[in-house]
Amino acid sequence: MMRWGEGVGRRCLSAAPLVVGVAVLVGLCWQFGLGELAAAFGRVSPAYLSAYMVLAAVVLVGYSLRWGAAARALGARLPLARLVAARLAGDAVGALVPSAKLAGEPVRIALMYAGGVGGTQAGAAVTIDRALELISNMLCVLAYVAVFSVAQVLGSSQRAALILVLTILALLGLLALPLAQLRRGRRPLAWCYSERARRMLPRSASWMPALRRTEEHMVGFFRDHPATFVSGLAGSLLIEVLVIGEYYCLLAGFGVVLDLPTLLMVLLGTGVARAAPSPAGLGALEAGQVGVLAFAGGRPELGFVVGVVIRLHESAWMAAGLLVLSAQGLTLSRLRLAAAQKAAA
16 A cells, blocks of 8 residues: 555656646636737748748758767768657657756667667767757857847847857857867866865766766867867857747747847747756746746737747657657667667677
């Protein structure tokens, strides 16, 4: 009886984030109603939605090309179509499992492994690709916040665009020092996983070995393939620019036209929602956009529309990724087994 009760308790606890997410979404529908949403769907623009689909496909291929370049530098080659499919599948699992998309990385590793790539190569290629993405994301977060803050003072989208470019260039300049250290084989993040750091942050100790391994991969990769690293980082920033255009066209396709600073904060809010404990950021994405539009433009009801439109975008890509997994004849349990085999290798 005790074990049965404990099992029920664990299931209830695991379902709690989903229940909370649904409750938040229902509460937002109750608060704002469906009038604004219906009006947005009545303003659908086929031209903007077509441009959105083209940009979305280009962004997906760009992610896959960057990953493929990292894999080739390590001696692993896979067809672009397989990389695209694996990226879709990894993103789908990463969205469903609350982990800021990190849960999708073992899926990508397993699919590379299933495609004949060695376990060590697959793990290193995914690690390097994720590191490049994290670096570009961090640069863009700082740039987006800077642009929005300055635009609030200056009130000019043209100036905001110029500030965006200048901020990213300045941040790249600041990034040059740790990159130069990596090039020489030094470890700029060593203090983050040192014994002192373990004592100061005992709750983060479980992440420190992963951070150290990531830095080791980065050191070797940047020392042996600096041109690939630099081109991968430049490609990542170009992809971020395309993502801005993708989301602009997506929202404009439903009659929602945002200025650049507000759009950047919408992107930032979407990224933050992915770290929420609810599956696929359910509820957190919509509530986050309500907060963003309330703060940026004083229109929380428009934020609800933005959140629902982005939810459609996320759901469509998630469905595509799950279809890829199904077409491969894979289940999450088989992927975990493949990842374990990779780790043993």
